[in-house]
Amino acid sequence: MPADVEREFRLLLARRLRHVGSLHPSGGKGTVKLSIAYYGPAGGSEVRLMHSSGDTELDARALSSLKAALRDASLPQAAQGRSFRMSFVLECGSGD
Secondary structure, eight states: OOHHHHHHHHHHHHHHHHHHOOOOOSSOOEEEEEEEEEEGGGOOEEEEEEEOOSOHHHHHHHHHHHHHHHHHOOOOGGGTTOEEEEEEEEEESSOO
16 A cells, blocks of 8 residues: 555544544553555455453453454545555553
């Protein structure tokens, strides 16, 4: 996926995550690295945990929140019909 299209998609996901609003932990904070895969014409997407924050509850919230954001987000037109994988890092609990 072209860099500008990926950047547009990341910004869209970040906005959707703000609306989801379930990443505020009730204590700890951490960074979660996730992987997003889209399967082009076959449809569907997958989100996987690539690097844990060390807090299983925070990891679970990050996975669930990103999945919800993906359901609500529309792919940029230049990415539609394409298969791609990208990483997505969430920093949680640090005043986000």
